[in-house]
Amino acid sequence: MAINREYLGRTFPAAQPYEISRVKIAEFADAIGDPNPLYRDRAAAQAAGFADVIAPPTLAIVVSMAGSAAAVADPGLGLNYAMVVHGEQRFEYSRQLRAGDVVTAQATITDIRDAGRNVLMTTKTEIVTVDGEHVCTAHSTLVERGGAA
Amino acid sequence: MSAQVAYNDVEAGTEIAPASYPATRLSLVKYCGASGDFNVIHWNERIAKAVGLPNVIAHGMFTMAQAGRFVTDWAGPGAEVVEFGVRFSSPVVVPDDDTGATIVVSGTVEEKLDDNRVTLALTAKSGEDKVLTRARAVVRLP
Numbered sequence: 001m002a003i004n005r006e007y008l009g010r011t012f013p014a015a016q017p018y019e020i021s022r023v024k025i026a027e028f029a030d031a032i033g034d035p036n037p038l039y040r041d042r043a044a045a046q047a048a049g050f051a052d053v054i055a056p057p058t059l060a061i062v063v064s065m066a067g068s069a070a071a072v073a074d075p076g077l078g079l080n081y082a083m084v085v086h087g088e089q090r091f092e093y094s095r096q097l098r099a100g101d102v103v104t105a106q107a108t109i110t111d112i113r114d115a116g117r118n119v120l121m122t123t124k125t126e127i128v129t130v131d132g133e134h135v136c137t138a139h140s141t142l143v144e145r146g147g148a149a
Numbered sequence: 150m151s152a153q154v155a156y157n158d159v160e161a162g163t164e165i166a167p168a169s170y171p172a173t174r175l176s177l178v179k180y181c182g183a184s185g186d187f188n189v190i191h192w193n194e195r196i197a198k199a200v201g202l203p204n205v206i207a208h209g210m211f212t213m214a215q216a217g218r219f220v221t222d223w224a225g226p227g228a229e230v231v232e233f234g235v236r237f238s239s240p241v242v243v244p245d246d247d248t249g250a251t252i253v254v255s256g257t258v259e260e261k262l263d264d265n266r267v268t269l270a271l272t273a274k275s276g277e278d279k280v281l282t283r284a285r286a287v288v289r290l291p
Contacts, residue, residue, distance in 0.1 A: 027182075027183050028183045028184070030179065030183070031176070031179040031180045031182065031183035031184070032180065032183075032211065032214035032215070032217075032218065033170065033171070033176065033215075033218075034214070034218045034221075036218070036221060036222070037226075038221075038226055044226070047226075048226035048227050049227060056214060056217060056218070056221070057217045057220075057221070057230045057233050058210055058213050058214040058217050058233075061184065061210050062183075062184050062185060065184070065185060065186065066185075081188060082188070082189055082190065082196060082200050083200055084188065085190070085206075085209065085237065085240065086208070086209030086210065086237050087236065087237060088234070088235065088236045088237065088283075089209065089210065089213055089234065089235055089237075090232070090233070090234030090235075091232065091233050091234070092231070092232050093229075093230060093231050093232065093233075095229070096229065096230065139234075145200075145201070146201075
């Protein structure tokens, strides 16, 4: 099944606010095998100038995926997830996520194009606190292998 | 966590010593849970092979996380990552054994920018395969 080109440019409403907890940050840091104390020890984070424990830079993908999930899971888009691999990923940070942040993620499909037998879909997801502070913009390109129209 | 790097002490062209990070089946299961990405190709060998992959593969974001760790370990606790991007050029294939795969990350200080920022050019390999290309991080140093 091919990806539905009519979804190009579509913006999906911001996902439910996502609260970044210390427990989530520590769990994610454990999962990536990173022992950095900035992700677990509030005193260490404050000594480095942060208000609280910060998140590893790539934790932003968890929030970003919460935003793009609505797009990826939309049956009208026609994405075959078992054939999907990650093509590219880029983050622009105003600052790192930290414990206590409550953020939303709003995804826009910015590109859909064929590349040989594959189809590439790029989304831009804005991660913003509920108070309106920009934290991160995530650009994700997914590759559906063999999905070219 | 390494010592703090200062902007004034950094020179373009400086190479950063490579570091190795393991990726086992357990790593992937943990990453599935922590990230919420349960795509079957990261944990189900039967389906991974049925859809044409050599075996279960690591999440691209797991590999990117290792490159991120390389950056933050080098930059030190007082640095801030302001931009980070990669292209996933080849999958990290994770066999069902006790060793798994090894991701080797290396890097170079590519350029010094204004506002205390530096650009790092990164490479990541698993075996002979370049698993990341166009990998760059911009960090702001004290």
